[in-house]
Amino acid sequence: MDGMSPDRDPAPVTGLFQSLSNFVATLVAIAHTRLQLLTTELQEEVQQVAQMLIWSFIALFAAMMALFLGALTIIFAFWDTHRILAALLTTFGFLLIAIVGGLVLQRKLAAKPPMLDATLAELAKDRDQLRARL
Numbered sequence: 095m096d097g098m099s100p101d102r103d104p105a106p107v108t109g110l111f112q113s114l115s116n117f118v119a120t121l122v123a124i125a126h127t128r129l130q131l132l133t134t135e136l137q138e139e140v141q142q143v144a145q146m147l148i149w150s151f152i153a154l155f156a157a158m159m160a161l162f163l164g165a166l167t168i169i170f171a172f173w174d175t176h177r178i179l180a181a182l183l184t185t186f187g188f189l190l191i192a193i194v195g196g197l198v199l200q201r202k203l204a205a206k207p208p209m210l211d212a213t214l215a216e217l218a219k220d221r222d223q224l225r226a227r228l
Contacts, residue, residue, distance in 0.1 A: 124220055132213045139209060161188060 165184035172180040208214070 128213060128217055128220070131216060132210060135210050135213055161191075
């Protein structure tokens with residue numbers, strides 16, 4: 095015979111498949127970990143948004159009621175003398191509050207970190223590590 099027996103050929107193939115299997119298992123483990131992080135971040139984000147919406151609604155409702163009743167009090171106090179001026183001043187006061195609130199909200203939204211920032215950072219690290227190994 096030519097020195098190559100059929101018993102020796104499967105060993106390198108088996109080693110290659112084992113290496114490939116280990117590589118795929120590692121990739122799946124990395125993906126699993128990242129997906130767990132993603133779901134955790136999404137759950138935290140949803141809870142934060144829900145709490146913020148509820149408390150925002152409560153605060154806005156109470157503030158609107160207080161401002162409305164305050165405006166009526168001012169208008170009633172000046173009913174006999176300057177009721178139109180009192181109504182205009184309270185209206186412009188509300189407008190000013192709305193503009194300031196809108197600007198603050200715009201600034202807060204611009205400064206908010208991107209959603210899923212930690213997950214994206216971990217995925218970028220994984221990508222860089224895989225590229226370094228290849």
